[in-house]
Amino acid sequence: MNLDITIFFIYLLGMLAIGLYFTRRASTSVDHYLLGNRKIGAPVTAVSMQSTSMSGFMFMGGPAQAFQEGWHALWYAIGDAGGSIVNLSVLGKRMRRLSQLIGALSPIEYLEKRYESASVRVVGSVIAIIFLFAYAFAQFIAAGKALESLSGFSYELALIIGVGVIIIYTVAGGYLAVAVSGFIQGIIMLIGVTAIGVMAIPYVGGISGLNESLRAIDPTYLSIWGRDLIYYGQWGVILGAVLIYAIGYMGLPHVTVRHMSMQSPKTVKNAIIWSAAFNQLFTFTPYILGLSAIVLLPTISDPEMVIPELAYTFFPGVLAALLLSAIMAAIMSTCDSLLMQAGTTLSRDVYHRFINPKASHKQVLLVSRLCILVGGIIGIVLATYEPPAVFTLVVFAFGVLGNTFLVPYVASVYSKKANKGGVLCAMIGGAGTNIVWETFTLQNVTGLHPFLAGLLISIIGMVIGNTFGRTPSPPILESFELAKYNHRIPKNLEKGISDDIAPEAKNISRFINSSFRPRSRGEAKILEE
Amino acid sequence: MFNLPVETTWLMLPWPFIWITLALVMFFKFRRDDKLEEQWENGENERG
Numbered sequence: 035m036n037l038d039i040t041i042f043f044i045y046l047l048g049m050l051a052i053g054l055y056f057t058r059r060a061s062t063s064v065d066h067y068l069l070g071n072r073k074i075g076a077p078v079t080a081v082s083m084q085s086t087s088m089s090g091f092m093f094m095g096g097p098a099q100a101f102q103e104g105w106h107a108l109w110y111a112i113g114d115a116g117g118s119i120v121n122l123s124v125l126g127k128r129m130r131r132l133s134q135l136i137g138a139l140s141p142i143e144y145l146e147k148r149y150e151s152a153s154v155r156v157v158g159s160v161i162a163i164i165f166l167f168a169y170a171f172a173q174f175i176a177a178g179k180a181l182e183s184l185s186g187f188s189y190e191l192a193l194i195i196g197v198g199v200i201i202i203y204t205v206a207g208g209y210l211a212v213a214v215s216g217f218i219q220g221i222i223m224l225i226g227v228t229a230i231g232v233m234a235i236p237y238v239g240g241i242s243g244l245n246e247s248l249r250a251i252d253p254t255y256l257s258i259w260g261r262d263l264i265y266y267g268q269w270g271v272i273l274g275a276v277l278i279y280a281i282g283y284m285g286l287p288h289v290t291v292r293h294m295s296m297q298s299p300k301t302v303k304n305a306i307i308w309s310a311a312f313n314q315l316f317t318f319t320p321y322i323l324g325l326s327a328i329v330l331l332p333t334i335s336d337p338e339m340v341i342p343e344l345a346y347t348f349f350p351g352v353l354a355a356l357l358l359s360a361i362m363a364a365i366m367s368t369c370d371s372l373l374m375q376a377g378t379t380l381s382r383d384v385y386h387r388f389i390n391p392k393a394s395h396k397q398v399l400l401v402s403r404l405c406i407l408v409g410g411i412i413g414i415v416l417a418t419y420e421p422p423a424v425f426t427l428v429v430f431a432f433g434v435l436g437n438t439f440l441v442p443y444v445a446s447v448y449s450k451k452a453n454k455g456g457v458l459c460a461m462i463g464g465a466g467t468n469i470v471w472e473t474f475t476l477q478n479v480t481g482l483h484p485f486l487a488g489l490l491i492s493i494i495g496m497v498i499g500n501t502f503g504r505t506p507s508p509p510i511l512e513s514f515e516l517a518k519y520n521h522r523i524p525k526n527l528e529k530g531i532s533d534d535i536a537p538e539a540k541n542i543s544r545f546i547n548s549s550f551r552p553r554s555r556g557e558a559k560i561l562e563e
Numbered sequence: 564m565f566n567l568p569v570e571t572t573w574l575m576l577p578w579p580f581i582w583i584t585l586a587l588v589m590f591f592k593f594r595r596d597d598k599l600e601e602q603w604e605n606g607e608n609e610r611g
Contacts, residue, residue, distance in 0.1 A: 105567070105571055105575070108575055109575075112575065112578040115578065115579060115582050116578070116581075116582040116585065119582055119585055119586045119589070120585075122589075123585070123589045127593070127596075241565045242565045242566045245565055245566035245567055246566050249566065256566075256567055256568055256571055257568065257570075257571065258570055258571050258574055258575065300593075300597050300600075302593055303589070303590050303593035303594050303597065304590075306586050306589050306590055306593070307586060307587075307590055309586070310582060310583050310585075310586030310587075313582065314579045314582065314583060318579070
């Protein structure tokens with residue numbers, strides 16, 4: 035067996051071991067399975083947030099874009115480099131507090147409880163399930179394609195191996211396995227891409243030598259407006275390209291769940307530093323490698339394979355093996371979170387909320403695991419047909435999710451007036467605009483990126499819709515204020531005890547209320563004892 | 564710089580520094596918030 039395949043199988047076994055290691059802990063309660071009992075520390079929060087956000091797009095779609103468009107593609111990298119810093123700074127503390135104060139275990143449940151509307155949960159669940167599975171499905175195909183071309187396995191076998199491992203450790207270990215594997219996968223991605231970058235960039239004479247060569251091939255490769263100046267003067271396209279990743283992550287349920295699972299609101303500050311370091315080291319290199327391929331591999335037939343081709347052509351051996359694991363790590367870290375979130379939405383937001391409200395913890399856990407398993411198997415079957423344009427589907431699903439949930443999440447912690455009317459208009463308006471913009475390629479006509487168009491309509495929808503909805507109830511307004519001012523949070527909530535004691539607290543409350551009724555002497559004596 | 568056109572240099576290259584600066588500003592802001600919170604929990608606000 036080749037060295038690269040051996041190293042790759044060791045990596046896969048490591049991922050399986052993580053899933054099995056966390057199996058027992060994940061089965062303790064729904065909170066443990068869905069949120070890791072809100073005990074995730076800063077490094078795991080930050081790195082897994084970023085590795086989840088980036089997906090296989092960073093190793094395949096991003097470099098292909100740079101290969102085709104030149105330096106213009108770096109606008110996406112610029113947004114990506116700040117994405118989790120913005121996400122943690124804007125939502126981190128407040129969403130962590132508010133989610134616990136209102137007792138939400140899933141990002142969609144959070145919206146229902148914050149906006150006090152079951153219809154918000156229905157609309158949110160439908161959009162989330164469709165586009166999370168579409169996103170995961172695209173990752174399945176990417177995993178199959180990458181593993182097929184790098185290992186020589188048949189596409190079907192590659193798909194079953196790659197996706198099978200993801201399904202097993204996600205079903206077994208739940209959120210904890212997903213978060214911890216996301217951290218390890220992020221580190222593997224960083225090492226893999228840095229190693230290739232360190233070898234390849236000097237090969238083209240450093241950044242200056244690379245640009246000199248690009249200028250000689252076509253000077254417009256160096257322009258911010260794209261090759262042949264295709265986007266010349268279209269600031270709407272450039273702004274959208276930066277914003278889709280700089281702020282778009284705040285609208286992805288499988289990413290925002292990281293805020294809810296943090297150990298405490300104090301985790302945020304260290305997570306920001308981890309994110310800043312990881313992003314600046316990682317994000318730009320894949321795109322620079324895409325630019326290098328214009329010089330080194332000008333005749334490559336599939337631009338999505340520029341990084342693997344670079345590694346296998348110029349640096350075979352351990353480096354190529356590392357790269358195979360890094361690419362699969364990027365795909366798997368996103369795929370597991372997507373499956374986890376889709377399973378959570380189906381079990382918690384659909385089954386437990388609407389089908390069987392009296393379901394026990396064990397039943398919810400079982401349904402969650404079954405949903406991930408069945409969704410994964412259906413995904414594998416569909417992915418065997420290998421539809422084209424994988425990363426077009428990724429960008430589309432990403433854009434729709436971002437435009438649906440970004441404004442509702444931000445407004446939930448920054449706008450006291452934000453209500454059911456506003457959030458429904460924002461979600462439907464944002465998602466609808468993105469779908470229409472992409473379907474009819476309105477970017478070419480308007481000069482406005484689909485994400486930017488969806489964002490504007492979503493904001494307008496929230497502002498107008500708020501005037502029709504009901505003002506949030508006093509308990510929600512109180513929670514909103516508590517989430518805003520950290521020093522007023524009761525200490526027990528910070529420690530994550532509240533969820534554990536909630537049922538007991540309810541029973542005590544009932545008991546106290548009932549104790550006000552007149553009692554016989556015997557009852558009073560029992561109570562005193 | 565790096566043989567890039569002036570427009571590309573000035574519009575793209577500063578971004579990693581901007582993001583790192585933002586991260587540091589937010590880190591110190593949240594650290595101050597956390598300290599205030601600890602003081603509150605320890606009852607120092609009531610004395611002060």
